[in-house]
Amino acid sequence: MCQRQPLFGEADSGGWTPLGSSTTDKDGRSGQLINMVDALSPGMYRISFNPGRYNPEGFFPCISIVFEVRELQKLEHFHVPLPLSPFSFSTYRGSLLVSTSK
Secondary structure, three states, X not given: OOOOOOEEEEEEOOEEEEEEEXXXXXXXXXXXXXXXXXXXXXXXXXXXXXHHHOOOOOOOOOEEEEEEEOHHHOOEOOOOOOOEEOOXXXXXXXXXXXXXXX
């Protein structure tokens, strides 16, 4: 079942721990999650999207993406775009800007 809002979580021994949720803005960005992804500890993370909320006729009601942050990457910015059409989606790691917040 899809979450009502995009969900961001971290893997631990008991499964996924929710770290936050957000609603996309008019540009398709989740501003509330931006500060979180600039302060990640090394580990496995999952971000889940609910495109069915915006396009109930689409083929993908829920999309989850799992990615890993390694020790050497913990100060890097993680941007995970999700280009989406009714019957396909793609993702990649976006810009590699280094965060200076730590």
